[in-house]
Amino acid sequence: MEAVIEVIDLVKEYTIAKKGRGLRGSLKSLLFPQKTKVNGVDGISFSIAPGEIVGYIGPNGAGKSTTIKMLTGILHPTSGSIKVCGISPQADRKAVVGKLGVVFGQRTQLYWDLRLGESFELLRRIYQVDKATYEENMAVLGDVLKLNDFIDTPVRQLSLGQRMRGDLAAAMLHSPSVLFLDEPTIGLDADAKHAIRDFIKEMNRKMGLTVILTTHDLDDVEQLCSRLVVVNHGKVVEDGPIDSIIGKLTxxxxxxxxxxxxxxxxxxxxxxxxxxxxxxxxxxxxxxxxxxxxxxxxxxxxxxxxxxxxxxxxxxxxxxxxxxxx
Ligand SMILES: Nc1ncnc2c1ncn2[C@@H]1O[C@H](COP(=O)(O)OP(=O)(O)OP(=O)(O)O)[C@@H](O)[C@H]1O
Ligand SMILES: [Mg+2]
Missing domain, CATH: 3.30.70 (Alpha-Beta Plaits)
Structure with a gap:
C-alpha cells in the first residue's frame, strides 16, 4: 500500500551561538560571537501507511518537534525528502496543509475572544471548507467530542479539557487524512484524557485517519499506538510494533x-x-x-x-x- 508519509534521510541543521566557558569565555563570546552548527534532526527515515497510529517518542531534545514542523511545512529541511500524501510540503505547502490536521497540546488555534462555534465558523472560511462538508463533519465531531454543552461558550472561558476537545474538532474540520498530535493529553485529568483517546481511536476506526502522536504519557502510547518510532539525538533508534520493542529493550x-x-x-x-x-x-x-x-x-x-x-x-x-x- 502507498505510504501516507515518506521521510528519507531528513536533516535539519540549526545554527546556534557558541558560548565560552567561565567569565573570560563568556566575555569573549559576547565580543566575538562564534556560531556553531547542531543537527536537531540528523538523518531520519520512516514510512507510515494509511490508518496507522504511530507513537513518535523520545526524550526532550530528541528532534520530535523539529520533525513534525518539517512534515507540516513550517520548517524547511537542510536536506532529505518528505512526501505527505505524495506531495512535498516544501514544494506545495498549501496542498499539504489541506491533507493535515495539527494539534499542539500547549497551544490553541481557536480564537480566544470568540465563542467556540464562531471559532469553528471562522476556521471553516480560512480552510475553505464547503458548507455541506463542514456541517457533516461538525455533526460527527460534535457527537463524539460532546461539544454541544459548550459550543456557545467563549473560548477563553473553556476548561483545558473542553478547549482540547475544541482544538481536536478544529483540526478535523476539513476532513484531513493525517492528524499530528503534539502532547494532546498534557495537563488533562483522567476523564478528559479518556475522552481524547476515545476520539482518536474512533476517528481512526471510522475514517481510517492516520495519526502521528508525540507524547511523554505512557498510557497514551499503550492505549493508542500499535507502532513506535523512537528517536534520540536526531536519529531513529527503534521502529517497530510496540510489543517487539518492549521485548527487545527489556x-x-x-x-x-x-x-x-x-x-x-x-x-x-x-x-x-x-x-x-x-x-x-x-x-x-x-x-x-x-x-x-x-x-x-x-x-x-x-x-x-x-x-x-x-x-x-x-x-x-x-x-x-x-x-x-x-
Ligand atoms: N530554533 C532552534 N534553534 C536552535 N536549536 C534548536 C531550535 N529548535 C530546536 N533546536 C535543537 O534541536 C534539538 C531538537 O529539538 P526538538 O524541539 O525537535 O526536540 P523534541 O524532541 O521536540 O523535545 P521535547 O520533548 O522537549 O519537546 C534540540 O537539541 C534543540 O535544542
Ligand atoms: Mg517538542
Missing part, C-alpha cells in the same frame, strides 16, 4: 521466590540473584536463555519454595530503558 524477566526456610545454595546457572530479603529471593533471567517454567522447575527441585511470582516488564520499563540506553 529482555529480562524477574522471578520472585519465597522460601519455607533458609537455604545455603540458592544459585542457578541461567539466572542472577539481584536481591535477597529474609526468605525472599529475586532472580533475574533472560527470556532467551531460560524460560520461567524451566527456571521454576529447576529451583523447586533443590529449594523448598513456598510462593513465587514472575514479573513481566511493562511499557514504562521499556521506555525507561529506551531513554537510558542511547
Amino acid at each position: 529482555p529480562h524477566r524477574l522471578l520472585v521466590v519465597e522460601l519455607e526456610r533458609p537455604c545455603d545454595d540458592l544459585s542457578h546457572p541461567a539466572a542472577t540473584i539481584i536481591k535477597q530479603e529474609g526468605l525472599k529471593v529475586w532472580y533475574q533471567f533472560e527470556k532467551v536463555r531460560v524460560t520461567a517454567a524451566e527456571l521454576i522447575s529447576d529451583l523447586s527441585q533443590k529449594l523448598p519454595i513456598q510462593d513465587l511470582s514472575v514479573k513481566e516488564p511493562d511499557i514504562e520499563d521499556a521506555i525507561r530503558a529506551v531513554y537510558k540506553g542511547y
Whole structure:
C-alpha cells in the first residue's frame, strides 16, 4: 500500500551561538560571537501507511518537534525528502496543509475572544471548507467530542479539557487524512484524557485517519499506538510494533521466590540473584536463555519454595530503558 508519509534521510541543521566557558569565555563570546552548527534532526527515515497510529517518542531534545514542523511545512529541511500524501510540503505547502490536521497540546488555534462555534465558523472560511462538508463533519465531531454543552461558550472561558476537545474538532474540520498530535493529553485529568483517546481511536476506526502522536504519557502510547518510532539525538533508534520493542529493550524477566526456610545454595546457572530479603529471593533471567517454567522447575527441585511470582516488564520499563540506553 502507498505510504501516507515518506521521510528519507531528513536533516535539519540549526545554527546556534557558541558560548565560552567561565567569565573570560563568556566575555569573549559576547565580543566575538562564534556560531556553531547542531543537527536537531540528523538523518531520519520512516514510512507510515494509511490508518496507522504511530507513537513518535523520545526524550526532550530528541528532534520530535523539529520533525513534525518539517512534515507540516513550517520548517524547511537542510536536506532529505518528505512526501505527505505524495506531495512535498516544501514544494506545495498549501496542498499539504489541506491533507493535515495539527494539534499542539500547549497551544490553541481557536480564537480566544470568540465563542467556540464562531471559532469553528471562522476556521471553516480560512480552510475553505464547503458548507455541506463542514456541517457533516461538525455533526460527527460534535457527537463524539460532546461539544454541544459548550459550543456557545467563549473560548477563553473553556476548561483545558473542553478547549482540547475544541482544538481536536478544529483540526478535523476539513476532513484531513493525517492528524499530528503534539502532547494532546498534557495537563488533562483522567476523564478528559479518556475522552481524547476515545476520539482518536474512533476517528481512526471510522475514517481510517492516520495519526502521528508525540507524547511523554505512557498510557497514551499503550492505549493508542500499535507502532513506535523512537528517536534520540536526531536519529531513529527503534521502529517497530510496540510489543517487539518492549521485548527487545527489556529482555529480562524477574522471578520472585519465597522460601519455607533458609537455604545455603540458592544459585542457578541461567539466572542472577539481584536481591535477597529474609526468605525472599529475586532472580533475574533472560527470556532467551531460560524460560520461567524451566527456571521454576529447576529451583523447586533443590529449594523448598513456598510462593513465587514472575514479573513481566511493562511499557514504562521499556521506555525507561529506551531513554537510558542511547
Ligand atoms: N530554533 C532552534 N534553534 C536552535 N536549536 C534548536 C531550535 N529548535 C530546536 N533546536 C535543537 O534541536 C534539538 C531538537 O529539538 P526538538 O524541539 O525537535 O526536540 P523534541 O524532541 O521536540 O523535545 P521535547 O520533548 O522537549 O519537546 C534540540 O537539541 C534543540 O535544542
Ligand atoms: Mg517538542
